[in-house]
Amino acid sequence: MNSSPGSAAPVGHDGTAWVIIPLYNEASVIGDVVRELRGHFSHIVCVDDGSTDGSAAAAAAAGATVVTHPVNLGQGAALQTGIEFALTHPTAEFVVTFDADGQHRVVDALSMLRVARERDAAIVFGSRFLDERTKPGVLKRIVLKTAVWVTNMTTGLTLTDAHNGLRVIRRDAAAGVHLTQDRMAHATEIVLQLGRTKLPWIEYPVEVIYTDYSKAKGQSLLNSVNILVDLVVR
Amino acid sequence: MWIQLLLIAAIIVLAVFVMRRTGSDSHLALRRILFALFVIAAVLSVLFPQWLSWLANLVGVGRGTDLVLYALVVVFLVFVFTQYRRNVALQRQLTLLARRIALLDAREQERDGAAAAEQPTAATNDSATLPEERD
Numbered sequence: 001m002n003s004s005p006g007s008a009a010p011v012g013h014d015g016t017a018w019v020i021i022p023l024y025n026e027a028s029v030i031g032d033v034v035r036e037l038r039g040h041f042s043h044i045v046c047v048d049d050g051s052t053d054g055s056a057a058a059a060a061a062a063g064a065t066v067v068t069h070p071v072n073l074g075q076g077a078a079l080q081t082g083i084e085f086a087l088t089h090p091t092a093e094f095v096v097t098f099d100a101d102g103q104h105r106v107v108d109a110l111s112m113l114r115v116a117r118e119r120d121a122a123i124v125f126g127s128r129f130l131d132e133r134t135k136p137g138v139l140k141r142i143v144l145k146t147a148v149w150v151t152n153m154t155t156g157l158t159l160t161d162a163h164n165g166l167r168v169i170r171r172d173a174a175a176g177v178h179l180t181q182d183r184m185a186h187a188t189e190i191v192l193q194l195g196r197t198k199l200p201w202i203e204y205p206v207e208v209i210y211t212d213y214s215k216a217k218g219q220s221l222l223n224s225v226n227i228l229v230d231l232v233v234r
Numbered sequence: 235m236w237i238q239l240l241l242i243a244a245i246i247v248l249a250v251f252v253m254r255r256t257g258s259d260s261h262l263a264l265r266r267i268l269f270a271l272f273v274i275a276a277v278l279s280v281l282f283p284q285w286l287s288w289l290a291n292l293v294g295v296g297r298g299t300d301l302v303l304y305a306l307v308v309v310f311l312v313f314v315f316t317q318y319r320r321n322v323a324l325q326r327q328l329t330l331l332a333r334r335i336a337l338l339d340a341r342e343q344e345r346d347g348a349a350a351a352e353q354p355t356a357a358t359n360d361s362a363t364l365p366e367e368r369d
Binding site: 066068070071081180 | 332341344
């Protein structure tokens with residue numbers, strides 16, 4: 001549980017899981033996020049999506065591998081780039097998608113990896129609605145539940161949470177992900193494509209930490225209109 | 235009658251400019267035929283305004299100018315749609331291109347890092363943390 005940024009490979013490091021963080025203008029928090037992950041994972045990949053605030057430098061200084069988009073493309077595109085980068089490494093058994101704004105807990109990611117191995121699940125979706133730890137506001141809950149409903153209608157899966165950035169995806173399942181929705185609708189698209197792999201999946205309760213920072217940066221009610229339009233109009 | 239000359243000249247110049255833009259797909263010929271028809275219709279409606287009114291009456295529209303407006307609305311919607319489709323296709327190409335560059339860059343960095351880690355004394359001896367060096 002120690003997070004010492006200096007040491008190269010502390011005991012208990014997971015060398016087979018690659019953490020993928022889509023990164024866009026999160027310079028104030030990305031360093032801490034990477035440093036905390038470094039205590040448990042040896043491969044942390046930040047896909048810098050054309051940040052203009054020095055996010056890439058902050059991530060690199062904290063010890064992440066930085067893959068840089070020459071122009072801003074969107075979170076879905078960054079996620080796809082990260083997955084493809086991880087899969088070019090034969091040692092990558094699992095891909096862990098993680099948000100840059102510090103709203104996920106590293107212990108949740110570790111538990112999800114353990115569960116994936118124990119129960120032989122190819123995909124573990126994090127869900128904030130499986131227990132009572134996460135406290136979204138009423139409005140946020142409505143937006144998220146609508147997104148869940150749309151996702152379940154589109155994908156045929158029965159998830160309790162959508163647009164949760166914390167996922168553990170095994171190599172064989174990750175190879176089936178080819179995101180074409182560059183913007184936020186990718187959160188539904190990734191569920192759709194993972195579902196099509198027919199590989200075993202489970203949901204796992206995670207806590208989403210709503211800080212003032214993530215609240216300010218998070219999806220607004222208006223953005224859910226964009227998500228719906230992106231999904232309907234192709 | 236100068237207005238007729240000016241309008242026809244403008245339409246022809248426009249036609250030449252649009253024709254020169256090659257879109258490199260098989261629909262190009264079809265687009266050109268449709269555009270030629272459009273130009274002929276435009277020239278005719280300038281020369282014989284009453285022809286437009288006759289056509290309008292035929293399809294149940296009061297005036298020729300109303301018919302032009304309706305046609306314009308339809309053409310505009312078609313334009314918006316085709317531009318949207320083209321935009322999406324372009325964005326897709328841009329994404330793939332940018333991803334390719336990003337992955338090539340990252341691989342190069344990894345190779346440099348690995349090479350530096352293999353021979354730490356040969357290149358530089360002032361830094362002990364070469365594998366972590368990135369820009």
